[in-house]
Amino acid sequence: MLTIATGNRAVAEAVKAAKPGVIAAYPITPQTEIVEQIADYVTTGNLESRYIPVESEHSAMAACIGASVGGVRTFTATSSHGLLYMHEMIHWAAGGRLPIVMANVNRALGPGWNTWAEHTDAFSQRDTGWLQVYVGTVQEAYDATLMAFRIAEDERVLLPVMVNLDGFSLSHITQSLETEEIGDFLPPYHLPHAIDTENPRGYGPMTGPDNYYRFRWDIERSMRDARGVIAEVESEFADRFGRSYGPTEEYRCEDADVVVIALGTFGKEAEVAVDRLRDEGIRAGSMRLRWFRPFPDLDLSGREVVVIDRDYSFGFGGVVAHSIRAKTGIEPYSVIAGLGGQEVTYNDIADFVRGRRPGEETWFGVNDHV
């Protein structure tokens, strides 16, 4: 069905289609609309889930953990400080190999209080064993949330998935949305290690140096397998529903001399910038990084690269720029822009490309050369 929706609403619609057994959540701007919408579906009988209005994010993730291992599909949503307050349980969910799906509406961290978009919240959970996908449109928020359940619950993966969408610039803007009758796209929830009192086991007991590393290696092995599973699921999704995605979304990259790499809504803005630059005769392309964990293999050989980081690792540099440098050996032009919702237009992005200095870093609005 074609409708008009915000990014938040699209996530809630996808959750309604996925029919989790348990949803546990705590409100935080700009995610609140998701949990309100889901509470409304449950109350009005449009969604037959059990909704646990918990007292904190730490408890939200703990409740999802209990429910997931208890044998049902689970969902939660959060943002920023909520995500950080969950941090301990975020590790626990991945270590417990629980296919929890969470929407994280990317938002900056205090102080000072700032409710606008930034990716530092999600990157602070980078090493927890969660898969991370970053979406660029309302439709993609819906599609990625649906696929997230399928990917997380695949027995070759069995890891939680975080669906990231930019606060306000995606969570609160409206675009057209096609919702689907998903049929058997999501099979019934099956967790091989769900609690079974007929077969009692210890979950997460003390594990010494002789075995602990094996569990860690298992997570990494599944992360590697996840690449293939993601490709399979996205291709089946394309066959069924006609919208196709990949680890990156490339725009006019084939013959590009310079490629702009960004996440989320900036990745979409970059497409407009590319058109502008092409009009001026600059052969530019854009590559929106969708999956950040597992990190995709990128072919950027022979290109110049401009990376926009909506995040920062203090004392070091932009997280995406560093990842690109480490994975491809290319020295990108690293632009730090959009922190705390700082306005960045496609004109600004075009300027980044025009004034690029490979190997250097600049903070937009502070010491930029443009």
Added chain:
Amino acid sequence: MTDISRRSVTNLSAIPKEEYIYRCTSACAGCSSSLCLRYVLKAAGPDSVLVVPACCTSVIQGIYPATAMNVPVYNVAFAAAAACASGMSEAFAATGKETNVIVYAGDGGTVDIGIQSLSGAFERGTNFLYICYDNEAYGNTGMQRSGSTPLGARTTTTPGGKPTSKKDLDRIVEAHNPPYMATACSAYPLDLYKKVRKALSIRGPKFIHILAPCPPGWRYPTEKTVEMGKLAVKTGVWVLYEREFGKLTINGPSKAAMRKPEPLEDYISGQGRFKNLSPETLDLMRQQVEQNIQRLAREEEGVC
């Protein structure tokens, strides 16, 4: 659900022979909290899951791949037990299972770091049984103070004796109006067994607070564990009672103790943690014990 009836169990021989904790746990000699867990599981039966936050119990069950328990044990982070149990209980409800969800948590994981999730789960009416075994300190990390450590007790972080009183967990839980709550003590296993059975026959959030003497923490010889628990009750330091749908009943052993309590010194003097207690602190303790007994007696008589 396992067969939970209110059929009265009058002596220890009526308790099932089935064991849900095997021998060779990693508990200290004389550990009363692991003894209590043995009775809790006998009462709950095999269709039960334990949710265990960081505490001695996470060690007692053994090291992967071995386990000393034959019910599923879900180990979870220190602050998260009640919330995790909420999710599990809802998942079981969603799939039509009647499995007992039982949190078995230490006092630190209950009165300190876990109080938020405990309060949330009780407010939401989660169908589960929360058991706090109270050894009055952080045993797992080597006997630091907890909010449940009593006035005057020496721990590694209160080497001069704890300057403040024990947090009144029961009154905090009572304020949530659970359908069933009780106190118990490891020296009275039959009483504990019956309370677990009764708790599990009721829907909603249930709570049992067990006083569990701990030889290394309280600094007494291991063979005195049962005696120490009995003394706690007989001196009135620990009162055994139940509150069913708000109605308080003081149990037999405490009734007797409340009529004629044994001297507080009998309980204090056998424990290294109370060494060199000042006469003022002892006086204060005595006053607190008396006030607590009187408050409960008045409530039972309906004059509060």
